[in-house]
Amino acid sequence: MYYCEMCNRVHPQPECPSCKNISSRGPTDEDYCLLGSIGFPWSEMLVDLLKDNEISCISEPAKRNGMVAYRGTTAERMQLYVPYAQLEEAHQLQEALMDGALVSDEPE
């Protein structure tokens, strides 16, 4: 696996599928990786769930064309990041939470 420092994404090929940068290293346990782009209110529920499981998590409003998508209103989608060491566990919690709800990992 390779890790893109620009996008905080883990991907199987050296070229990042999002920004096309060529990654030169793999992820370390401390690297924050994109868990997904998640819509409200699932994002807040997932953050709470991650905290309950002692997984540190960073959330930020989903960006569109490099700009923050919202202006003074509640963000429609949040992008969540967790340490690579806990990415798999976080994915499982995410799947357990969503369980049939629509969620997308697409960057847009």
Ligand SMILES: [Zn+2]
């Ligand atoms: Zn990238």
